[in-house]
Amino acid sequence: MKISLIFACYNISKYLDELYQLLISQTYKDVEIIFVEDCSIDDTRNKLLTLDDPRVKVILNEKNIGAANSRNRGIEEATGDYIWFPDPDDLFDAKLLPKVGSVISEFNPDVISIGMQERYEIDGKLSYTKNIVSEFEGFIKTNFNPVLVNLEETFLFGYTNNKFYKKEIIDKYHIKNEHQALKEDFEFNIKVFSVISNFYILNEPLYFYMKRNNGSLTAKFVPDYFSIHMKTLSSFIKLLQVRGELNQNTIELVVNRFIRYTLSAIERNTSPNANLTLKAQKDWIIGSVYNQEQFKLMVNNAYLVSKKQKPIYFLLKYKMSSLLVLLGNFVKLVKSKLPILFTKLKG
Numbered sequence: 001m002k003i004s005l006i007f008a009c010y011n012i013s014k015y016l017d018e019l020y021q022l023l024i025s026q027t028y029k030d031v032e033i034i035f036v037e038d039c040s041i042d043d044t045r046n047k048l049l050t051l052d053d054p055r056v057k058v059i060l061n062e063k064n065i066g067a068a069n070s071r072n073r074g075i076e077e078a079t080g081d082y083i084w085f086p087d088p089d090d091l092f093d094a095k096l097l098p099k100v101g102s103v104i105s106e107f108n109p110d111v112i113s114i115g116m117q118e119r120y121e122i123d124g125k126l127s128y129t130k131n132i133v134s135e136f137e138g139f140i141k142t143n144f145n146p147v148l149v150n151l152e153e154t155f156l157f158g159y160t161n162n163k164f165y166k167k168e169i170i171d172k173y174h175i176k177n178e179h180q181a182l183k184e185d186f187e188f189n190i191k192v193f194s195v196i197s198n199f200y201i202l203n204e205p206l207y208f209y210m211k212r213n214n215g216s217l218t219a220k221f222v223p224d225y226f227s228i229h230m231k232t233l234s235s236f237i238k239l240l241q242v243r244g245e246l247n248q249n250t251i252e253l254v255v256n257r258f259i260r261y262t263l264s265a266i267e268r269n270t271s272p273n274a275n276l277t278l279k280a281q282k283d284w285i286i287g288s289v290y291n292q293e294q295f296k297l298m299v300n301n302a303y304l305v306s307k308k309q310k311p312i313y314f315l316l317k318y319k320m321s322s323l324l325v326l327l328g329n330f331v332k333l334v335k336s337k338l339p340i341l342f343t344k345l346k347g
Helices: 013-024 045-051 066-077 096-107 144-153 165-170 185-197 225-241 248-268 278-288 293-299 310-317 319-338 339-346
Strands: 001-008 031-036 056-060 082-084 111-122 125-132 138-140 161-164 199-213
Touching: 001 066, 001 096, 031 045, 045 056, 045 066, 056 066, 056 185, 056 225, 082 165, 096 199, 111 339, 125 278, 125 339, 144 225, 144 248, 165 185, 165 225, 185 225, 225 248, 225 319, 248 278, 248 319, 278 319, 293 310, 310 319, 319 339
Parallel strands: 001 031, 001 082, 031 056, 111 199
Antiparallel strands: 082 161, 111 125, 111 161, 138 199
8 A cells, every 4th residue: 555645845944854864764665755845935945856766756836825735735646545744844753654554454444543752852952752642542443432532632633744544535525624824634634534434543652743942832823823722622522423422521621622722822812923911911811712602611510620720710710811811921931931841731
């Protein structure tokens, strides 16, 4: 079975040499490697055009169209039985493709999901690693929902870089990546998992998700951060309704995710790029958070809130908006000054 690796490339020149050496050293040979170059302003394009390998196909975008649409171009060109969307600035274990190949040979699943290892670099040095795996393993043919909930609890569900998709499924249902500021992968997986008949969990952290940065792990400011995440919660519930009945574990997941995403949005609103005064940050909470359906769900299911989230739940339930703004600014401080500690505390 041939596997098509589709890389959406924008300004990744400094990672290409290491990535290419990893690719050409693979023992699993039945692959095609598709680089979709998205009008980089570094020398990514020149480097890609010098690659001399019959398995490599370079697609040059005429204008910058973003990662989602670049991956769609890759899907159109792919000839493999399975497609994979690894990020060009990430790495993976040399055993990954052979193990995936063995799973394909034995089970021929619609999707294969693998574990991940987050690798945090500060100023170019590896500072912290974290393995992320599921409670489940093997071939899943029935009772999807407990497995999907666990995958989302561990944050393994929402990525496409840790999944291999049967190409005929993608083609049959005309599944495409949709461009948006965040959670593009998540929405792609919602579409896929709504239609598949089975999937396989290869429960080993074989994909290395590189979190590189120069002293701070603070993410860029996205104005629609909160609304996008509320949409993903709704999309996930709808997926579970398609696949089966909702249970308490589902409600528990949504309640705790709502708290987490709300605090994250409050923290991001403290960014200088948000251009919000303290009063404006408070007004945003009042106008955007308390009217959410997930807020009502949280209030009505206090017993499902995790111990870690209890203090934030208390501030939300009693609408202590000023204290929530102060908490958001404190989180911002810890995140910028002690990024690895922040990552560990966040879990």
